[in-house]
Amino acid sequence: MNAHAPSQDRPVLGVMWMLATTLSFTGVNVIVHHLGADLPAAQTSFVRFLWGILFVAPAIWQLRKMRFSARIWGLFGLRGATQALAVLLWFYAMARIPIADVTAIGYLNPIVVTLGGALLLGEGFAWRRGAAIAVALIGALIILRPGLREVAPGHVAQLGAAIFFGLAYLVAKHLSAHTPASIIVALMTLSITLCLAPFAIAVWQPMNLNETLWLGLTAVFATLAHYCMTRAFACAPVTVTQPVAFLQLVFGSTAGLLLFGEHIDPYVLLGGGMIIGAVSYVTWREAKMKRRGVTPAIPQTKV
Numbered sequence: 001m002n003a004h005a006p007s008q009d010r011p012v013l014g015v016m017w018m019l020a021t022t023l024s025f026t027g028v029n030v031i032v033h034h035l036g037a038d039l040p041a042a043q044t045s046f047v048r049f050l051w052g053i054l055f056v057a058p059a060i061w062q063l064r065k066m067r068f069s070a071r072i073w074g075l076f077g078l079r080g081a082t083q084a085l086a087v088l089l090w091f092y093a094m095a096r097i098p099i100a101d102v103t104a105i106g107y108l109n110p111i112v113v114t115l116g117g118a119l120l121l122g123e124g125f126a127w128r129r130g131a132a133i134a135v136a137l138i139g140a141l142i143i144l145r146p147g148l149r150e151v152a153p154g155h156v157a158q159l160g161a162a163i164f165f166g167l168a169y170l171v172a173k174h175l176s177a178h179t180p181a182s183i184i185v186a187l188m189t190l191s192i193t194l195c196l197a198p199f200a201i202a203v204w205q206p207m208n209l210n211e212t213l214w215l216g217l218t219a220v221f222a223t224l225a226h227y228c229m230t231r232a233f234a235c236a237p238v239t240v241t242q243p244v245a246f247l248q249l250v251f252g253s254t255a256g257l258l259l260f261g262e263h264i265d266p267y268v269l270l271g272g273g274m275i276i277g278a279v280s281y282v283t284w285r286e287a288k289m290k291r292r293g294v295t296p297a298i299p300q301t302k303v
Contacts, residue, residue: 009236010235010236011235011236011240013235013236014232014233014234014235014236014237014240014241015232015236015240015241015244017228017229017231017232017235017241018228018229018232018241018242018244018245019244019247020224020225020228021225021226021228021229021232021245022244022245022247022248022251023251024221024222024224024225024228025221025222025225025248026248026251026252026255027217027218027221028218028221028222028225028303029094029099029102029103029252029255030099030255030259031214031215031217031218031221032044032091032094032095032218032303033094033095033099033256033260034214034259034260035095035211035214035215036095037095037096039205039207039211040200040203040204040205041088041089041091041092041095042088042196042199042200042202042203043200043203043204043205043207044091044095044215045084045087045088045090045091045196045200045303046193046196046197046199046200047200047207047212047215048091048215048218048219048222048303049087049189049192049193049196049219050193051215051216051218051219052189052193052219052222052223053189053190053193054219055189055219055223056182056185056186056189056190059182059183059185059186060186060187060190062182062183062186063183063186063187066183068178068179072175072178072179075171075174075175076175076187076191077191078171079168079171079172079175079184079187079188079191080187080188080190080191080192080194080195081191081195082164082167082168082171083164083165083168083188083191083192084191084192084195084196085160085164085195086160086161086162086163086164086165086167086168087161087192087196087303088196088199089157089158089160089161089164090102090106090157090158090161090165090303091303092153092154092157093105093154093155093157093158093161094154095154096152096153096154096157097152097154097155097158098256098260098262098265098268099252099253099255099256099260099262100249100252100253100256100262100264100265100268100269100272101143101154101155101158101265101268102154102158102252103248103249103252103253103272104143104249104268104269104271104272104275105140105143105144105155105158105159105162106158106161106162106165107136107246107249107272107275107276107279108136108140108159108162108166108275109162109165109166109169110166110279110282110283111132111133111136111137111166111275111278111279112162112163112165112166112167113166113169113170114129114132114133114282115133115166116166116167116170117170128281128282128285129282132278132279132281132282133278135274135275135277135278136274136275136278136279138271138274139270139271139272139273139274139275139278140159140271140275141271142267142270142271142274143267143268143271143272144271145267172184172188185226218303222303238283239283239284242279242280242283243280246276246280249269249272249276253268253269
């Protein structure tokens with residue numbers, strides 16, 4: 001008998017790792033929301049990724065041995081630029097609108113990837129995908145309720161973040177066929193830091209030690225989240241771990257209520273639930289058809 005557990009045949013452990021992932025991402029959200037809008041979003045996002053370089057330094061050091069074509073370097077640059085813009089918009093939104101709103105709108109990330117995969121990568125567009133996308137968009141309209149509630153700049157920023165996170169994922173998906181995952185993550189962190197640097201310098205404000213350390217903690221939580229997510233995928237199929245990831249909406253709403261006094265909006269929960277259902281259905285269909293999924297398993301903020 002093999003001493004090692006079969007790959008993706010440990011569902012309980014996979015669920016536990018994904019629970020840790022969700023709690024870690026919630027920690028990132030709470031800290032950024034706590035810091036608020038006192039500092040510019042460009043500055044806070046830059047400092048967070050500057051801290052992140054510490055965690056990927058070994059992989060960055062390995063780059064001296066890597067040789068990539070000009071096309072691959074171009075894709076790295078495109079991924080860094082789209083991800084940097086997404087991160088900037090996400091930091092802006094998280095500091096200004098309720099955590100639950102940011103989380104629920106963030107669930108559109110996989111829908112953007114599904115639509116982009118069909119339109120840009122020729123991955124097919126069956127009517128079921130179209131129906132799931134329609135349901136997700138209706139869910140987004142329920143969350144925003146334009147004309148019935150104020151659609152703040154933070155809501156618009158988070159919609160933009162969802163689009164650019166999705167585009168960045170599509171580029172990363174293409175890069176994964178040519179480059180080790182550790183190198184992709186390292187270059188993502190480095191390129192985002194470089195892309196954000198001029199914007200951060202342009203609006204720089206004095207920071208105290210407390211703010212700097214809080215942003216360092218976001219880097220710790222984000223790194224831990226991505227590690228736990230990787231372990232979860234190694235232990236169990238996406239269809240097992242994904243429902244746990246959607247608890248982030250519950251955790252985010254609860255944190256907003258208990259820590260910041262944000263009321264729980266039933267329309268946000270309803271709209272988020274519709275998006276969750278659409279994403280879950282698409283993922284389940286792709287798993288059933290034994291095709292390589294184009295939808296990321298969870299709404300990854302990648303911050």
